[in-house]
Amino acid sequence: MKEEILKKATQLFLNQGFKSITMDDIAREMGMSKKTVYTYYKNKEHIISESASYLFTSITGGIDIICSRKTNPIQELYDIKRFVLEHLNGERTSPMYQLQKYYPKIYQKMRQGQYDYMQSCVTDNLQRGIEQGLFISDINVQFVSRIYFTGMTGIKDEGIFPQSQFPATDLYEMYLEYHIRGIVTPKGRKILNKIIQSNHE
Template sequence: MKQDIIKASFELFMRYGIKSVTMDDIARELGISKKTLYQYVSNKAELIEQIFHAHVSEEKCMTEEIRSTSSDALEEMLRIGRYVVEKLRSMSPTTVYDLRKYYGTIWKRMESQMKQHVYGVIIDNIERGMRQGIYRSELNPEIIARLYVGKSVLVADEEVFESGEYDLATIHQEYIRYHIHGIASEKGRQLLAKHLAAEEQEQ
């Protein structure tokens, strides 16, 4: 039941935002009483905390699966980008806003853990790409990874992109390609063109 609660709540929050979804809504979605729901979580904040932990675990598992099944570092980066874009497209624009405004402590903790995870993923990806000769040989993986993580925060920053100006998925897609073009070698740019052509044929 606990996993069902987390899954149903996450889907509602992604679809409608966090503030507008009540514990009554969640209980109704699950077909249980609110009393039963409160046997598993004491309040909405605790539920959000549990969803956050489940989300981080899922992200780690998914990126590891992508990494292990990608033929090269560029394919890995593009697939991770597509995965994130799909997630962002399924999310209400108000979800991140609500999380930052009403559950700031949880947001900061989530942001910190995701930064650490993304930092590790990017370092590994850059080192892999350099070994494969598709990223520039003179790159400093630690510096590039820090820049990537630092800039990624701007994707959801309303001081940079006003609410509604662009959807998060579009911004992130541009960001991924901007990052790849900045680090790819000539061999990498040729391989990137092949990957993007194959991607267009799949669509």
């Protein structure tokens, strides 16, 4: 029952935001009393913390599966982007922005986890891209991996990239193309252009 409540709460948070959803909403969606929800989670912050951890584990698990396929590094980045957007429901209500604003301690913990994971994942992607002749051989891998993380988290700032002007799907697409075009070789550019063309068909 505890995990079922967590899954439902996570879905609600993603659809409507961490701030908007109350314990009453979760109880109503589960068809149970609020008292029952409190049996498993002592307060809203507790369930938000568990939800953030659950979300992080689910997403990194899916990314691990994508990375284990060892497709070419450019295609891998697009596959990861697609998976994350589907998993976060396109972040229609910018849940991470709400988490940062209203629950900063939980956000910082999750952000650190994201950073540690992405450093490993992106570094491996960059090194394989260099080995396969798709990425420029003399790029500073540590610099590029950190810039990628900074940009990927930075574009979630609604103050700079309002959703009315930059829908989530378009924004991630633009940023990923921007990132890859800056480091590809002519060989890699051909693969990138083919993927972009295929996505637009």
